[in-house]
Structures are given as structure tokens and as C-alpha cells.
Amino acid sequence: xxxxxxxxxxxxxxxxxxxxxxxxxxxxxxxxxxxxxxxxxxxxxxxxxxxxxxxxxxxxxxxxxxxxxxxxxxxxxxxxxxxxxxxxxxxxxxxxxxxxxxxxxxxxxxxxxxxxxxxxxxxxxxxxxxxxxxxxxxxxxxxxxxxxxxxxxxxxxxxxxxxxxxxxxxxxxxxxxxxxxxxxxxxxxxxxxxxxxxxxxxxxxxxxxxxxxxxxxxxxxxxxxxxxxxxxxxxxxxxxxxxxxxxxxxxxxxxxxx
Amino acid sequence: xxxxxxxxxxxxxxxxxxxxxxxxxxxxxxxxxxxxxxxxxxxxxxxxxxxxxxxxxxxxxxxxxxxxxxxxxxxxxxxxxxxxxxxxxxxxxxxxxxxxxxxxxxxxxxxxxxxxxxxxxxxxxxxxxxxxxxxxxxxxxxxxxxxxxxxxxxxxxxxxxxxxxxxxxxxxxxxxxxxxxxxxxxxxxxxxxxxxxxxxxxxxxxxxxxxxxxxxxxxxxxxxxxxxxxxxxxxxxxxxxxxxxxxxxxxxxxxxxxxxxxxxxxxxxxxxxxxxxxxxxxxxxxxxxxxxxxxxxxxxxxxxxxxxxxxxxxxxxxxxxxxxxxxxxxxxxxxxxxxxxxxxxxxxxxxxxxxxxxxxxxxxxxxxxxxxxxxxxxxxxxxxxxxxxxxxxxxxxxxxxxxxxxxxxxxxxxxxxxxxxxxxxxxxxxxxxxxxxxxxxxxxxxxxxxxxxxxxxxxxxxxxxxxxxxxxxxxxxxxxxxxxxxxxxxxxxxxxxxxxxxxxxxxxxxxxxxxxxxxxxxxxxxxxxxxxxxxxxxxxxxxxxxxxxxxxxxxxxxxxxxxxxxxxxxxxxxxxxxxxxxxxxxxxxxxxxxxxxxxxxxxxx
Numbered sequence: 001x002x003x004x005x006x007x008x009x010x011x012x013x014x015x016x017x018x019x020x021x022x023x024x025x026x027x028x029x030x031x032x033x034x035x036x037x038x039x040x041x042x043x044x045x046x047x048x049x050x051x052x053x054x055x056x057x058x059x060x061x062x063x064x065x066x067x068x069x070x071x072x073x074x075x076x077x078x079x080x081x082x083x084x085x086x087x088x089x090x091x092x093x094x095x096x097x098x099x100x101x102x103x104x105x106x107x108x109x110x111x112x113x114x115x116x117x118x119x120x121x122x123x124x125x126x127x128x129x130x131x132x133x134x135x136x137x138x139x140x141x142x143x144x145x146x147x148x149x150x151x152x153x154x155x156x157x158x159x160x161x162x163x164x165x166x167x168x169x170x171x172x173x174x175x176x177x178x179x180x181x182x183x184x185x186x187x188x189x190x191x192x193x194x195x196x197x198x199x200x201x202x203x204x205x206x207x208x209x210x211x212x213x214x215x216x217x218x219x220x221x222x223x224x225x226x227x228x229x230x231x232x233x234x235x236x237x238x239x240x241x242x243x244x245x246x247x248x249x250x251x252x253x254x255x256x257x258x
Numbered sequence: 259x260x261x262x263x264x265x266x267x268x269x270x271x272x273x274x275x276x277x278x279x280x281x282x283x284x285x286x287x288x289x290x291x292x293x294x295x296x297x298x299x300x301x302x303x304x305x306x307x308x309x310x311x312x313x314x315x316x317x318x319x320x321x322x323x324x325x326x327x328x329x330x331x332x333x334x335x336x337x338x339x340x341x342x343x344x345x346x347x348x349x350x351x352x353x354x355x356x357x358x359x360x361x362x363x364x365x366x367x368x369x370x371x372x373x374x375x376x377x378x379x380x381x382x383x384x385x386x387x388x389x390x391x392x393x394x395x396x397x398x399x400x401x402x403x404x405x406x407x408x409x410x411x412x413x414x415x416x417x418x419x420x421x422x423x424x425x426x427x428x429x430x431x432x433x434x435x436x437x438x439x440x441x442x443x444x445x446x447x448x449x450x451x452x453x454x455x456x457x458x459x460x461x462x463x464x465x466x467x468x469x470x471x472x473x474x475x476x477x478x479x480x481x482x483x484x485x486x487x488x489x490x491x492x493x494x495x496x497x498x499x500x501x502x503x504x505x506x507x508x509x510x511x512x513x514x515x516x517x518x519x520x521x522x523x524x525x526x527x528x529x530x531x532x533x534x535x536x537x538x539x540x541x542x543x544x545x546x547x548x549x550x551x552x553x554x555x556x557x558x559x560x561x562x563x564x565x566x567x568x569x570x571x572x573x574x575x576x577x578x579x580x581x582x583x584x585x586x587x588x589x590x591x592x593x594x595x596x597x598x599x600x601x602x603x604x605x606x607x608x609x610x611x612x613x614x615x616x617x618x619x620x621x622x623x624x625x626x627x628x629x630x631x632x633x634x635x636x637x638x639x640x641x642x643x644x645x646x647x648x649x650x651x652x653x654x655x656x657x658x659x660x661x662x663x664x665x666x667x668x669x670x671x672x673x674x675x676x677x678x679x680x681x682x683x684x685x686x687x688x689x690x691x692x693x694x695x696x697x698x699x700x701x702x703x704x705x706x707x708x709x710x711x712x713x714x715x716x717x718x719x720x721x722x723x724x725x726x727x728x729x730x731x732x733x734x735x736x737x738x739x740x741x742x743x744x745x746x747x748x749x750x751x752x753x754x755x756x757x758x759x760x761x762x763x764x765x766x767x768x769x770x771x772x773x774x775x776x777x778x779x780x781x782x783x784x785x786x787x788x789x790x791x792x793x794x795x796x797x798x799x800x801x802x803x804x805x806x807x808x809x810x811x812x813x814x815x816x817x818x819x820x821x822x823x824x825x826x827x828x829x830x831x832x833x834x835x836x837x838x839x840x841x842x843x844x845x846x847x848x849x850x851x852x853x854x855x856x857x858x859x860x861x862x863x
Contacts (some may be wrong), residue, residue, distance in 0.1 A: 028502030044779035045771040051468040054508045054613060057302045073616050096438050096776045114408035115363035124357045126372035132365040136390060139365060141395060143301055171280035
């Protein structure tokens with residue numbers, strides 16, 4: 001067996017550095033296996049988040065040789081020869097080593113006005129498979145936050161975080177927007193307060209999504225179109241005036257939030 | 259005075275999987291001040307790993323289905339050791355709980371006429387599992403998480419609870435823990451505590467469980483004086499990945515078999531036909547031809563034997579491998595590639611396709627999977643009252659995997675997600691009702707709190723000692739080899755002795771490095787007492803139950819024994835117990851089923 005060089009960022013909020021560790025390679029391992037062996041044998045206090053080790057929980061996001069990846073789904077034998085560099089997600093504040101403070105995402109989750117369906121008829125709602133599938137694509141999201149990490153709107157501009165929900169929550173807004181039962185209208189909210197316009201569709205989020213959700217094409221672009229329609233389209237505006245509004249406005253929807 | 263932050267709530271819920279979240283929603287709806295405390299980030303709990311579906315007799319696919327059939331399937335699957343009242347409530351209430359999820363935003367797969375569709379699973383007479391592809395657990399946890407967030411429930415993420423506290427009247431009064439990201443201590447005073455901490459699988463080497471499955475709730479409940487039951491009843495899921503070694507144990511959903519996948523040995527034989535127990539002969543197909551008709555029309559043939567309850571299938575695989583008819587890496591073959599189209603497989607089982615492609619380089623639309631048993635679920639747990647989920651300790655409730663009784667000695671697939679939402683809700687109701695009758699302020703005993711904090715810090719003060727990872731590894735090896743899928747008296751005796759040795763080592767554990775900030779070695783050191791406690795309970799229960807039943811198989815007592823079928827193995831300690839305190843083992847009679855329910859089993863014969 002040959003030796004591996006793992007170049008791991010060690011440090012905390014005050015700074016840190018890349019440190020090289022040498023460990024024997026083993027067959028068919030993923031990056032997270034090597035991290036666990038390092039913890040058990042050499043660096044017991046190496047901080048790293050993980051849970052399911054099966055690509056289902058989205059806890060072990062990191063940057064592997066500069067690319068955002070899930071450590072549990074990245075096989076060592078598919079990485080190029082030479083040292084493997086592992087660094088924490090750059091967009092979020094460091095807690096320690098590979099663990100970052102992802103609370104930004106949980107704050108954004110709180111700002112999403114709740115799903116609001118009509119009362120359920122006896123025996124449950126009726127929906128067609130083709131209609132639920134649009135939302136189901138977005139509900140595959142495992143909240144690894146790698147799309148948030150890679151999005152340059154916040155990766156390079158900390159100041160945007162206050163008013164930018166990010167790709168993870170654009171798919172959440174798109175899912176609710178396309179939900180066959182929902183009655184809230186969040187289009188003004190995403191346009192005005194969630195920074196949808198800041199996204200200039202470079203598709204970085206789609207590229208890193210471990211669930212292969214077409215974030216840009218299937219969520220963000222349709223959401224942009226709908227938000228723009230809602231805001232500028234005079235025919236739609238007139239239509240709403242005449243027929244009576246079906247959906248509630250952004251402010252009304254946001255008022256559902258405590 | 260110790261340095262720690264303090265919070266006061268009506269109810270604290272420990273654990274943020276399906277049961278914890280559902281309990282929190284219920285308690286909050288009752289107007290209570292509620293907090294959820296969880297070891298990981300919100301939404302990462304083991305519930306996300308559930309794949310196949312949530313069992314509920316909605317009758318959307320087979321109108322013949324109803325709660326009585328579901329109840330009967332559940333009891334028979336559990337080999338009649340179940341708490342019948344829990345099984346009844348579960349079967350009666352799960353359809354409403356599933357519909358409720360859609361009111362909160364879940365999107366289940368549909369039938370042609372737009373209802374929630376349901377899939378076949380082992381041990382269920384009718385297609386009964388509401389599902390979203392093979393990621394139903396994710397849908398369930400995300401729906402409940404989003405509901406809880408919209409209700410503004412406080413969540414303490416990455417917060418580990420060390421011990422429960424009781425007041426001088428014996429009622430529950432709160433808990434002590436620490437923040438993992440800072441290592442700072444935290445106390446909670448609460449009128450009621452709901453345990454929803456999940457399972458214990460991390461004490462076994464090959465497991466589908468995440469690092470969180472260390473049995474914290476089981477252990478803390480017993481240390482505080484509550485009873486555990488039937489901790490020997492542990493489910494080894496028949497189909498875990500066996501290769502590559504680094505992913506051994508990761509789950510392969512039973513949905514593969516429900517959707518047409520079959521098990522073959524190295525001779526390409528569908529061997530499950532050789533393992534149909536008498537109890538299931540009447541309703542199981544006797545030929546491949548008959549079994550294959552069933553998938554399209556459940557009235558045209560009887561069920562394929564691949565869909566027998568999990569304990570039956572796991573034992574059969576174990577026997578085939580032992581007999582030398584296994585796959586190259588020590589499992590058997592799970593073949594759906596030769597039976598269903600690639601398009602069907604990718605649509606119905608997307609995450610299985612993904613998992614095998616990325617981790618094993620195997621395309622399941624063309625190649626059979628190699629699978630074998632993996633430690634998956636503990637049926638045993640905290641003894642609770644069925645209707646309220648109350649434990650023996652006033653104010654302490656338990657729901658989900660941490661609670662015992664619902665599944666008897668073996669759980670049917672799909673009955674776990676439904677258990678979470680049925681009894682999560684009931685725990686919230688139980689706690690709310692309890693609080694209405696509770697008066698007076700709650701104060702925590704500062705000396706007791708300080709003692710708990712000090713105990714957790716000892717590993718930093720040693721000059722030399724044991725590496726916590728070494729103890730964990732040796733524990734996993736021991737439980738895998740001596741308290742695994744097939745057990746025998748001498749190996750169990752040895753396990754009990756060796757567990758005491760491991761506890762001695764754990765008493766001498768050392769954490770190097772000074773920081774408590776997100777220090778996984780320290781986190782593990784504080785998980786070890788619970789892991790060793792639940793492992794001891796499993797070994798002691800297995801020693802005492804001298805029969806084979808469901809998830810407990812004794813080579814030296816290979817048959818069920820009617821006398822043991824009438825008792826729960828009750829494990830207990832005095833309040834103030836711990837890893838080092840003795841555990842009392844006491845067989846006690848199970849609840850007697852009323853006659854009107856007994857009839858369901860007589861008619862079926």
C-alpha cells in the first residue's frame with residue numbers, strides 16, 4: 001500500500017494553515033473514510049461534520065482540491081495523484097478546521113413565508129404525478145449548502161448576505177411557487193427582499209449540486225420570469241384587477257412569519 | 259458557581275428526527291413554550307436515511323386494506339411481542355398523519371387518479387407505503403422541519419445532552435448538556451422532557467446508523483430510573499451494501515424487492531423459496547411463476563418470499579453465505595436489473611442508482627447488487643404507556659425508535675416513519691396534558707449540575723489513558739461478533755464480561771489537546787457511556803431471552819418459546835445510575851390483548 005498525503009486546513013476563527021498528514025492508503029475509500037482514520041489514529045481533535053456517510057444528509061460538505069464536494073461521496077481513487085487538499089467551505093465563517101458556521105442558511109429558512117394550502121377535502125388532496133414532480137425535484141435538496149458556498153453573490157460579497165436568499169432558497173421559493181396547492185404569492189418578496197435579481201445565472205450552483213437538481217434552469221430562471229411577470233406585466237395586472245386576486249401579496253405572505 | 263447558560267421551557271424535546279419534530283409541533287400547537295435540542299444540524303437526523311416509505315392503511319391502491327389488516331401484519335411481524343395497544347393506535351392513526359404531512363407541504367408520489375400512491379414492502383399484506391421515490395425519510399423530515407420553523411420553535415442545534423435531571427419529588431426537571439461548536443455547558447429546566455433520540459446502531463461495526471445512533475436517550479432514561487424493555491431485539495436489515503468495505507452497512511432499500519428485485523445466491527438460485535417459515539406459508543408463493551404474477555395483481559398469486567419480514571430474510575441470507583453460496587464479497591445478489599427496465603429502475607429507485615454508481619461503480623440497471631445484513635434498528639427501548647408515551651418517570655416521555663414495544667421483536671419496513679408521526683404527536687399531547695396538572699417553579703440542583711459537568715471534563719485532566727476511538731472500535735468489533743445477528747450463550751457470556759473491561763477502559767479515557775470547540779474526540783468520549791450502557795442492555799437481554807424470536811436469534815435456542823413470548827425483558831437501574839452501575843434484568847408479563855382484537859388472529863388462520 002502506498003502513502004497518501006492529506007493537506008488539511010487546520011485552524012479557527014483567528015486563522016489557520018494547511019497541514020500535511022501522511023496516512024497509508026486503503027482500497028476503495030472515500031475522502032471521509034480517510035478523515036475518520038486520521039481522527040482515530042493521528043488527529044483526534046480534527047473537526048469535521050458528518051452524519052449518514054451515504055450522500056443523504058448533506059453534512060460533510062468541504063472543498064476538495066478546491067471543488068465543493070461531499071466528502072462521503074468522493075472516492076479517493078477518482079482524485080488525481082498527489083496530495084489531496086481539503087479546506088472548509090469558504091463562504092461561511094469558520095468554527096474550527098473543516099467545520100463552518102452555516103447559520104446564515106437557517107436564518108434564511110426562517111424568512112420563507114409558510115406553505116399555505118386550502119382546507120383539505122375528505123380523503124386528502126388530489127394532485128397529478130406530473131404536477132408534483134416539479135416540486136419533488138427541488139425537494140430532493142439535502143441542504144449541503146454547497147450551492148450557497150459556491151454562489152459568487154455571497155462567496156465574494158459578505159455584504160450581500162443580508163438580502164440574498166441564495167440558490168438553496170431560490171429552489172425552495174420555486175417549489176412553493178410551483179406547488180399545486182399553495183396560495184401564498186412570494187414573487188415580490190423574492191424580487192425585492194431575497195435578491196433574486198442579483199443572480200446572473202452562471203450556473204455554478206447547478207454544477208456542484210450533489211443531487212443534480214437543475215437549480216438555474218428549472219428553478220431560478222422560471223422564478224425570475226414569474227417575478228418579473230408579477231411586477232411588470234400590465235396585462236396580468238389588469239387581469240388580476242378584473243378577476244380578483246387569487247394569490248396573496250408578498251407583504252401578506254411575509255406577515256405569516258412571526 | 260459554575261459557568262453555564264441556562265434556559266427554561268415548558269417542554270424540551272431531545273432529538274430532531276421525525277418523532278422529535280412531530281412532538282414539538284404538537285406541543286407548540288397546544289400553546290406551550292417548546293425547545294428542540296439535537297446533536298447535529300437541524301434536518302440531518304437519521305430519519306433522512308429512511309428510503310422506502312411510510313406505512314399507512316389508506317387503501318388508495320388496495321381498497322381491501324384497513325387498520326385491522328395493518329395491525330395484524332404488524333403484530334405478526336413482531337412475533338406477537340408487541341405492545342398491542344401501540345400497534346393498534348399506530349395502525350388506526352397513521353393514515354391521518356400522512357395526510358397531515360401533505361397539509362404541511364409534503365409531495366408524495368401519486369396514483370393515476372391523483373391520490374397518494376402506495377408501494378409493497380415486506381410483511382405488509384397490501385401495497386401500503388406512501389413514498390417519494392426512495393427518499394421518503396428526507397421528505398418527512400424536511401416537511402416537519404419546515405413546519406416547525408414556520409411555528410418559531412426554538413432549536414438548539416449541535417447540542418449534546420449528557421444527563422436528565424429529576425426534582426426531589428422524583429419528577430423530571432430538566433437536563434444538562436453542552437454546545438458542540440463551543441464546548442460551553444448549558445442547562446435546561448423543563449416541566450416535561452420528551453426523548454426522541456433514535457437508536458443504538460453505532461455500537462455495531464456494520465450498521466446503517468450515523469454517528470448519532472449512540473443510544474443517548476435509552477441510556478439517560480435508564481440512568482434516571484426508567485425501564486427499558488427487550489433491548490436484545492435488534493433488527494439487522496437484510497440488505498446493506500457489503501462492498502466496497504468502506505461503505506459496508508449502508509442501506510439498500512427494501513423498495514428494491516417491493517418493486518420486483520429478487521435475491522439470488524452464487525448458483526443464481528432464488529433461495530428465499532427454501533426459507534418460508536410455517537407461520538407465513540399460507541400467504542407466500544411456492545413457485546417463481548406464482549410470485550412473479552403477484553407484482554402486477556395481488557389477487558393472481560401469493561406474495562414472493564423475498565418480501566417476508568426482515569428478520570426472516572436476514573437469517574436466510576446469513577445461512578446462504580455461511581453455506582458457501584454467497585457473493586464474492588460475502589453477501590448475496592440482489593437483482594432488479596434482469597427484471598425491470600432501466601428507465602423504471604432509475605425512476606423508482608433514483609438514490610439507490612446514484613449510491614451504487616458513485617460508491618461502488620456498479621450500474622444497478624445492468625448489474626446485480628451485492629447485499630448482506632446490517633445493524634439497522636432497535637425494537638427494544640424505553641417502556642412507555644401506549645396512549646400518552648409516558649415513561650415510569652413523571653414528566654418524561656419517549657417516542658420513535660427510543661421507545662420500546664410498538665414493534666415487538668421485529669419491525670416491518672415502513673412502520674418506522676409512521677411510528678414517528680403517530681407517537682411523536684402523542685408524546686406532544688401526553689406532555690401537554692401532564693403539564694396542565696403540574697404546578698410550582700422548577701429549580702435545578704446546582705451541585706448535581708456541577709457534578710455532571712465535572713464528570714464530562716475528566717478526560718481532559720488525565721496525563722495518560724485510553725484513546726476513545728480505540729474503545730469505540732473494540733466495542734463495535736465485540737458487538738458485531740458476539741451480539742450480532744446469530745447469538746449463542748457462551749458468546750453472550752463472554753460479551754458481558756468484555757463489556758465490563760471496556761467500561762474500565764472508558765473510565766480511563768483521555769482527550770488530548772485543550773480545546774472543547776468542536777472536538778470530536780471529546781464528543782465521542784461523552785457518547786461512550788451511553789454506547790456501553792445500551793450494549794450491556796442488549797447483551798443482558800439476549801442472555802436472558804433463551805429463545806429465538808424476530809430480531810433475536812439464539813443458535814442454542816433456535817425456536818420460539820411460548821413462555822418467553824409472553825414476557826418483556828425489563829432492564830433497569832436506580833435513579834442516579836450510570837455506565838458503571840449494575841443493571842437489573844427482570845422478565846415481566848406483556849400486556850394482554852383484549853378478546854375483540856384476538857379474533858383478528860383466529861380468523862386469519
